[in-house]
Amino acid sequence: MNKADSVNGDIEKVLSFIVEIEKLKDVKRKTRPVGLDRYENSAEHSWHVCISALMLKEFADKPINIDRVIKMLLIHDLGEIDAGDTIIYQSETQEMKQKEAAGLKRILDILPEGQADTYMDLWYEFELGETADASFAKAIDRVPPLLHNLHGEGHSWRDNNVPKEKVFSVNRRIAKGSEGLWSSLENKLSGAVETGLIK
Amino acid sequence: MNKADSVNGDIEKVLSFIVEIEKLKDVKRKTRPVGLDRYENSAEHSWHVCISALMLKEFADKPINIDRVIKMLLIHDLGEIDAGDTIIYQSETQEMKQKEAAGLKRILDILPEGQADTYMDLWYEFELGETADASFAKAIDRVPPLLHNLHGEGHSWRDNNVPKEKVFSVNRRIAKGSEGLWSSLENKLSGAVETGLIK
Numbered sequence: 001m002n003k004a005d006s007v008n009g010d011i012e013k014v015l016s017f018i019v020e021i022e023k024l025k026d027v028k029r030k031t032r033p034v035g036l037d038r039y040e041n042s043a044e045h046s047w048h049v050c051i052s053a054l055m056l057k058e059f060a061d062k063p064i065n066i067d068r069v070i071k072m073l074l075i076h077d078l079g080e081i082d083a084g085d086t087i088i089y090q091s092e093t094q095e096m097k098q099k100e101a102a103g104l105k106r107i108l109d110i111l112p113e114g115q116a117d118t119y120m121d122l123w124y125e126f127e128l129g130e131t132a133d134a135s136f137a138k139a140i141d142r143v144p145p146l147l148h149n150l151h152g153e154g155h156s157w158r159d160n161n162v163p164k165e166k167v168f169s170v171n172r173r174i175a176k177g178s179e180g181l182w183s184s185l186e187n188k189l190s191g192a193v194e195t196g197l198i199k
Numbered sequence: 200m201n202k203a204d205s206v207n208g209d210i211e212k213v214l215s216f217i218v219e220i221e222k223l224k225d226v227k228r229k230t231r232p233v234g235l236d237r238y239e240n241s242a243e244h245s246w247h248v249c250i251s252a253l254m255l256k257e258f259a260d261k262p263i264n265i266d267r268v269i270k271m272l273l274i275h276d277l278g279e280i281d282a283g284d285t286i287i288y289q290s291e292t293q294e295m296k297q298k299e300a301a302g303l304k305r306i307l308d309i310l311p312e313g314q315a316d317t318y319m320d321l322w323y324e325f326e327l328g329e330t331a332d333a334s335f336a337k338a339i340d341r342v343p344p345l346l347h348n349l350h351g352e353g354h355s356w357r358d359n360n361v362p363k364e365k366v367f368s369v370n371r372r373i374a375k376g377s378e379g380l381w382s383s384l385e386n387k388l389s390g391a392v393e394t395g396l397i398k
Contacts, residue, residue, distance in 0.1 A: 015383065
């Protein structure tokens, strides 16, 4: 195979990948965007967290590489095409995570050779949440759903019977990426307890 | 105002921005994602082009900074919240572009001081499409809608009475970012002419 054929073959692979990941637009999440009467999908959520990370980057407590954070967030939900979305308040089982990893691998394998590993590694780093980039990315991933609830009568907390203690304990992890961001959100959550939005 | 109050105020501004841009999830585009029976919105489209750019970066003809390209694409449609989406086959008027610029400015002005200019500049660079980063970003912006039509019976070409000549002439601009990518897509478009999908 000559070089032109090989390049052409690789472009075809990426175009197939681009079509395959359309399916993320049909993965429903558990919250509704502010002002909309439908559930959010994981593709628009992915855009929202990328741009949120970009605009909140100054508030990361540790030095981060925002370009890596954005790449993590661009791909972080691709495994849901096969595995579906799970609400953050449900305990994640090993089995669910394995299904997501396998789904991500299946999709990344559509890409030209040698690409999948880079993004699998990035996803595992995100999932572990231990590096500065990953803990910031994971913090940002929680921000829009909190705002959806705060601006949307706590709909997903109510619909999924999430108790007050769990709202605080699960989201306190935001502080691992940014203490300032958590402080702002914690204040809003406390306000929501006072007005009865969180029970 | 002390430093903590100032940081807190800035975080509040970004959180307001994050809520405001939810509206992009309600801006309807003119094509339907592959396999879905609804129109695409500009938020999920923005994610799709960012990840498409990332995976196609090797095929840019000129040296590009993919991180800048992704930032361009993350913000490129924000002005549509006020201005709405316009199909690429319709001639863009000066008035429409001014409306989009004003809309983008209104939204960026929600951010902490000193942020708006950076992103306005990036958007103008994208719109002009003259730098290597902008011509690649603009090329990528056209890829998913073409694939939607090619995999979806040419629905938006048909619904908007777009003649064959226009499909080719408007999209040929993809070659300004990547000759190889345009060559692959041109082949697919020629196939679609043969099967009667493009008239």
